[in-house]
Amino acid sequence: MSYGYTGKILHVNLSKGELEIEEPDEQFYRTYMGGSAMGMHYVLKETPVGVDPFSPDNVLALCTGILTGTPISGQSRLTSVAKSPLTGCIGDAQGGGYFPAEMKFSGFDAVIIKGRSPKPVYLWLHHGEAELRDASHLWGLTTGDAEDKLKEELDDKRIEVLQIGPAGENLVRFSALISMSNRANGRTGMGAVMGSKNLKAVVVRGKMKPAIANPEKFKEIQKLARVNLEPTGMDGFGKYGTPGVTTPQHRAGGLPTYNFNSGNFDKHEEIDGHKLYNEHLRGHEKDDQNRFGRDTCFSCSIKCKRVAQIDEGPFKTEAKYGGPEYETLATFGSYCGISDMDAIIHANALCNMYGMDTISCGATIAWAMECWEEGKLTMEDTGGIELKYGNAEAMVKITEMIAKREGFGEILAEGSKKAAEIIGRGTEEYLITSKGQEAPAHMPQVKRSLSVIYAANPFGADHESSEHDPGYKAYPERMKEIGLTNPQEKLALNKEMMRFAMITQHLSSAVDSISVCAFIFGASFQLYTPEQLVQTINAVMGWNVDMKEILEVGERRLNMLRAFNSREGVGRESDTLPKKMFKRPLKGGRSDGYVLNEEEWEAALEDYYRLCDWDVETGHPSLKKMESLGIGWVVAENNVLSEVIN
């Protein structure tokens, strides 16, 4: 008997309308564990080299992990991987909610999708059965409306739906997969890939609960959640959610403001977690936000999700579209010089309704605003919209135009990097992208090890792919568990900080493969320690994995992502940061004058490559490393990679 996983992976060929179930052996699950690594196994095997991201041949993998659906905080996560239409590199996005657990209960660990359906369809997984159904009547609907219709026609309010909105149908390059109408697999345009396949949604329902090998040990770990809650500060994190970090980020000089030209936003209190909690969450009038204004994921005790509602006015917003995270408050707020909380809540809801990544959407608008301020864009370009910093009405309007690809929104729907190529006029000087993906709301000038991860991460700038610099010094006991015992001074960019970046990247990479929440399991502030992640896996699976094996899973996945880019002709030349981070010192606040030194930074990147055992000249992984991780087949089975990697 197997524990944790269902043992079933569904292969869907949308062109032929064929469904096939694969039942891999236990060694497969132990090697990849799920999530991103499991998805990459199929993407690397089945996607042709040089594929157009919108081609039927681009394989899209949706994968849960070995712990998904077990009753413990942080396990209900699903990872999507495919070639990204935003970056042209590998794409990768995680999301939570109730969908991942329910997908496991429906009888499937993962769905591997290729082809393109001749007409819109949805995939219905229920009680071990799978079928494709017509979705013509759902095409064009917002996420909330489509979910309501599906519940009605399947006559079951407890189904869970992972879907694209109109933005995914319109192939907006940063469109997302949305579940519950408010949770997103947001980054790298996975929604557009699903849209290109004419697949509107995956709908799941089931009762097949995963078995647990050692229930008593599992219960002990469950109970630790209560013990760990206060000392980790996760109680406060649950109350204020990620928006609680807005003011601390500002004080540290790390709240990206005016398109990353400053880390200091004077109006930070207008967009922070307290303002959101006290004045905007549903139930705040009766001081009952904990009941009505917070939400959670399957079996998670933290309840960090926000539920905001605006009853009247131009930014009227329904509660079912959730509330903004810190990232969203920053990208639509401080990035754009906007402090109107209602406008940000509404822009967040539009992204969830239409299915777009709030980070790339807000950051693309912020880039356009800087171009406007610098005289590179005019009313003629924008169709009469004054895109200056602080214009909340314009920001909301443009968000909707992007989703619908209307007017100037048609250009911005390509993402800021491609938009700069279309517009020209030197607008690329204002980009804040790495590999074409807009930077999230943590500043490389302030968190220096993160600068290298932003550049070298295979799917573009990402803030959840490693621990951030202050964590090294602040959490010595946890860092010791993963072999990090030598914290460095603030702003250091030396070999030890590259070790910190790489090892915590391996742990984050494992977290995205086991497919658990980065706020619950990790090496710094999280509810559970790295060692407790190991214990949880062993309790559920009956295995005897140790920390080394877990870190290897992360390293394996990272090298698989990297190898995908290598076969697409992407190497060191793409491991770059936005030019402005080297050229333009930040203005104001704690980080006034901060700028990265190019020579020091390139040396750090090379230190990182050497630690990873990647070629310093090309940035490609080495065959020796791939073989040592048991993924030599990735190179051996691919003619292009066999020439590139040796």
Add this chain to the structure above:
Amino acid sequence: MGPLVDFLPDSDKGKATMTLNNDSTIADMLDKLQIKRKVVVAVNGDEEKGLDHVLSDGDEVLVFTVISGG
């Protein structure tokens, strides 16, 4: 800052002036606020001070949790 403002009196959301005994340390201040969790403290903008650092009259002390992501 952040979620820690709940440890201050309601009227002082986010900011408070405290009176401590002479030679009080950062640890004494956190005890008085009943903050038992893992925090980072910056004294007058300097994050390098340990919990046993003795505070002086007029010091500005920032207390925050290190939570990344979002």
